[in-house]
Amino acid sequence: MIVQSIFFYLFSLIAIISAIMVTVSRNTVHSVFFLILDFVSISCLFIMGGAEFLGMIMLIVYVGAVAVLFLFVVMMLNVAQQENEWFQSKKGEKSSSSHIPVGFLISVIIFFELVIVIGGWKYKPEITNNLNLQLDIGITNTHSIGAVLYTEYIHLFQISGMILLVSMIGAIVLTYRKREGLKRQSYFNQISREKNSGVELVEVERDKGIKIDV
Amino acid sequence: MTTYFQTFFLETYKIFFLVLPVLTAVALIVWLDRRVWAFVQKRRGPNVVGPFGLFQSLADALKYIFKEIIIPATSNKIIFILAPIVTMTLALIAWAVIPFDEDLVLANINVGILYLFAVSSLGVYGIIMGGWASNSKYPFFGSIRSAAQMVSYEVSIGVIIINVLLCVGSLNLSDIVLAQKNIWFVVPLFPMFVIFFISALAETNRPPFDLPEAEAELVAGYQTEYSGMMYAMFWLGEYANILLMCAMGSILFLGGWLPPIDIYPLNEIPGYLWIITKILLLFVLFALVKAIVPRYRYDQLMKLGWKVFLPFSLFYVVLTSGFLLYFDLLPIK
Numbered sequence: 001m002i003v004q005s006i007f008f009y010l011f012s013l014i015a016i017i018s019a020i021m022v023t024v025s026r027n028t029v030h031s032v033f034f035l036i037l038d039f040v041s042i043s044c045l046f047i048m049g050g051a052e053f054l055g056m057i058m059l060i061v062y063v064g065a066v067a068v069l070f071l072f073v074v075m076m077l078n079v080a081q082q083e084n085e086w087f088q089s090k091k092g093e094k095s096s097s098s099h100i101p102v103g104f105l106i107s108v109i110i111f112f113e114l115v116i117v118i119g120g121w122k123y124k125p126e127i128t129n130n131l132n133l134q135l136d137i138g139i140t141n142t143h144s145i146g147a148v149l150y151t152e153y154i155h156l157f158q159i160s161g162m163i164l165l166v167s168m169i170g171a172i173v174l175t176y177r178k179r180e181g182l183k184r185q186s187y188f189n190q191i192s193r194e195k196n197s198g199v200e201l202v203e204v205e206r207d208k209g210i211k212i213d214v
Numbered sequence: 215m216t217t218y219f220q221t222f223f224l225e226t227y228k229i230f231f232l233v234l235p236v237l238t239a240v241a242l243i244v245w246l247d248r249r250v251w252a253f254v255q256k257r258r259g260p261n262v263v264g265p266f267g268l269f270q271s272l273a274d275a276l277k278y279i280f281k282e283i284i285i286p287a288t289s290n291k292i293i294f295i296l297a298p299i300v301t302m303t304l305a306l307i308a309w310a311v312i313p314f315d316e317d318l319v320l321a322n323i324n325v326g327i328l329y330l331f332a333v334s335s336l337g338v339y340g341i342i343m344g345g346w347a348s349n350s351k352y353p354f355f356g357s358i359r360s361a362a363q364m365v366s367y368e369v370s371i372g373v374i375i376i377n378v379l380l381c382v383g384s385l386n387l388s389d390i391v392l393a394q395k396n397i398w399f400v401v402p403l404f405p406m407f408v409i410f411f412i413s414a415l416a417e418t419n420r421p422p423f424d425l426p427e428a429e430a431e432l433v434a435g436y437q438t439e440y441s442g443m444m445y446a447m448f449w450l451g452e453y454a455n456i457l458l459m460c461a462m463g464s465i466l467f468l469g470g471w472l473p474p475i476d477i478y479p480l481n482e483i484p485g486y487l488w489i490i491t492k493i494l495l496l497f498v499l500f501a502l503v504k505a506i507v508p509r510y511r512y513d514q515l516m517k518l519g520w521k522v523f524l525p526f527s528l529f530y531v532v533l534t535s536g537f538l539l540y541f542d543l544l545p546i547k
Contacts, residue, residue, distance in 0.1 A: 003218055029293075029346060030293075033293070033343075036339070052324055052325045053325055056325045057328070059335075060328065060332045060335055063336060064335030064365075068342070071342055072362075075342075075346050140324045142324065142385055185513075
């Protein structure tokens with residue numbers, strides 16, 4: 001048990017320190033890297049707790065896809081600009097410290113939600129017991145998650161999928177605009193081009209040249 | 215306490231005997247790649263150092279070790295140094311779950327295929343970190359390209375894996391191999407095998423999809439600023455990843471350690487020889503593709519990933535599950 005607890009505290013320590021570093025590091029890209037470290041150590045904690053499916057999904061979805069997109073956006077920002085703007089307020093502009101009350105309010109709300117959830121779970125365990133979920137010890141947790149998710153909660157599961165789909169379509173519709181003068185390649189037109197329409201033999205007058213209109 | 219130390223030393227011993235062959239194989243595979251490439255182009259390839267030029271990679275490695283490592287003054291030093299280490303580590307840790315025979319596997323975990331998928335999707339970080347930390351235009355372009363490319367092709371690889379898992383009913387790699395006792399999945403899922411192979415090319419940044427390091431446009435892409443041993447680590451990690459993709463392909467579709475037919479002389483050959491043969495076969499295909507196919511344009515690459523492979527493999531998931539359901543062949547009732 002000693003080794004397990006050593007690793008548990010190691011991963012939790014890394015998770016907490018990197019979570020703090022996400023908020024305090026000056027470079028935005030470093031913040032994203034710390035966020036990735038945080039995700040990885042949390043998935044290690046999941047695996048240690050025996051939830052290997054959740055741990056792996058955490059790695060694939062958050063580290064493998066979401067954080068890459070984060071990084072993608074953050075790297076596009078101007079590096080020199082990021083480092084100054086957030087910590088030194090320019091004249092006449094609102095300084096970043098004006099965001100602090102809002103952030104503080106949100107963190108207080110999240111903290112109380114956590115207190116309520118954990119307190120309820122600790123002192124009223126019967127709340128979680130009335131879900132009628134039978135836990136079968138013999139099967140792997142991938143199997144048991146699937147057995148619950150696709151039977152009991154199939155509607156919730158599909159609704160959440162639809163919400164994601166709608167938000168994706170919304171984002172595409174909001175940002176999509178037709179640009180003028182864009183040259184696109186059409187495979188069909190390319191392949192169906194014939195010699196008659198593509199090539200033309202022209203008599204060119206000397207010293208005059210010829211005007212080609214495309 | 216002593217049992218902990220015993221386990222620790224036993225596992226270290228096992229890891230040592232896994233990592234050493236993998237690294238040797240990477241050195242030899244680079245030689246094989248260059249030889250195949252040369253033979254297609256009617257050249258000789260590396261044939262001077264050692265018999266048939268077999269020690270060429272070792273000579274190259276020696277050269278890289280003695281070269282100076284140059285760290286650009288304007289780079290972000292910690293991330294710059296971390297990038298090749300990340301690439302190399304991720305390429306090596308994935309081998310922990312690859313089964314070479316019925317019991318010849320370092321970690322026989324329940325979610326083996328998810329682990330492989332997760333590790334291969336983390337591989338993009340080495341490239342992004344290297345490209346960003348170099349603080350230079352070409353590496354940055356290379357890393358941005360590769361981020362988009364790898365994320366896109368991962369999606370289709372994920373859907374292809376779902377196809378295989380529908381036929382297996384387990385995420386364990388040994389179970390996936392054992393499910394192919396009667397027929398290798400390459401036969402019923404042949405279109406998926408082809409798409410997996412092409413996606414693997416894109417995922418490992420191999421030609422014709424080597425746009426992150428397209429030398430005609432981007433010098434060497436994300437590796438431009440790297441030199442000496444750090445460059446060699448990128449290069450080793452890249453080839454270890456290619457081998458890993460070949461191993462994944464042979465486990466998912468070519469029956470892993472199983473012989474083609476279960477008859478006398480074939481089933482006496484030990485399983486690890488079969489899987490090594492299959493990995494080599496796939497690798498020669500990788501090398502041939504490098505030699506004979508011209509590079510894609512970037513928008514064509516994206517179009518292929520999102521508009522061709524993704525819809526087709528999604529359609530195949532519906533087809534596979536419908537077939538299994540209709541003929542009552544689902545592995546888990």
